[in-house]
Amino acid sequence: MAYENILISNEEKTAVITINRPHSLNALNALTISEISSALDELQNDAETRVIIITGSGEKSFVAGADIKEFSDFNQEKAEELARTGQNNLFNKIENLNKPVIAAVNGFALGGGLELAMSCHIRYASDNAKLGLPEVTLGLIPGYGGTQRLPKLVGKGIANEMIFSAKMISAQKAKEIGLVNEVFPIEELLAKTKELASTIARNSPMAVSKAIKATNLSDTERGFETEIVSFGELFDMDDKKEGVSAFLEKRKPNF
Known part of the structure; x- marks a missing residue:
């Protein structure tokens, strides 16, 4: 454009x-x-x-x-x-x-x-x-x-x-x-x-996205719950699997 x-x-x-x-x-x-x-x-x-x-x-x-x-x-x-x-x-x-x-x-x-x-x-x-x-x-x-x-x-x-x-x-x-x-x-x-x-x-784009959402709510009543839910959601996503695998395999993650 x-x-x-x-x-x-x-x-x-x-x-x-x-x-x-x-x-x-x-x-x-x-x-x-x-x-x-x-x-x-x-x-x-x-x-x-x-x-x-x-x-x-x-x-x-x-x-x-x-x-x-x-x-x-x-x-x-x-x-x-x-x-x-x-x-x-x-x-x-x-x-x-x-x-x-x-x-x-x-x-x-x-x-x-x-x-x-x-x-x-x-x-x-x-x-x-x-x-x-x-x-x-x-x-x-x-x-x-x-x-x-x-x-x-x-x-x-x-x-x-x-x-x-x-x-x-x-x-x-x-x-x-x-x-x-x-x-x-x-x-x-x-x-x-x-x-x-x-x-x-270089970091997980999905994790960074979730972090933005959680920190934006840090001064509200929904902040802690958003963090908890987002933390859990990431466990079912490919970025978490790649990040943990890379850590255990002692290599850099490829997000």
Whole structure:
């Protein structure tokens, strides 16, 4: 499928989605959100793809936010539809995808950009990255899950400070508070992210998929039961048989 605002590359069971709107610092507009959503559907159904990386083009910006021009004249009804559609079609889709999605945050990740990164399962950042939710400076609040995901990642107090003050934080500060996993020089970021993706891709895709589902429910009443059921289900699947056989035979598994 041909895309206008994103690029897709594939390498050793890893797909890289690059948001390619450098003239607007890769800001998210409706078309870009739709294209990323379609690409995720395509990659989820591709048996050769086991891990997905999302990044931005260039070295200045992952995603600098939503394209404000698109919704500047919206009323309440249209704004609610915008937020609901975006969450359902992209942000929630990423979080619940059955394959790991890693954000390679290269530069600015503001507003919808940070919300996009937070919806990913893992976040690596470049040392020049700046992260924040500046919506209150526009008389708004985050609408793509920011008020829900940020407190779960960094705690309610720090999340409140970031959202209420609208201040940006550095990549190193983001690592200190648990918002990103690792920080690398910009020139190493994508290679390091691919290294992690390659490590994950060597493991059982079925087990990783079950782990995503269980960890996503870790703060709900269904978390423990989901883990128990998923653990049991895997015992009847080929990946478990191959993994255990490989361990007993002292060889690497072939998933």
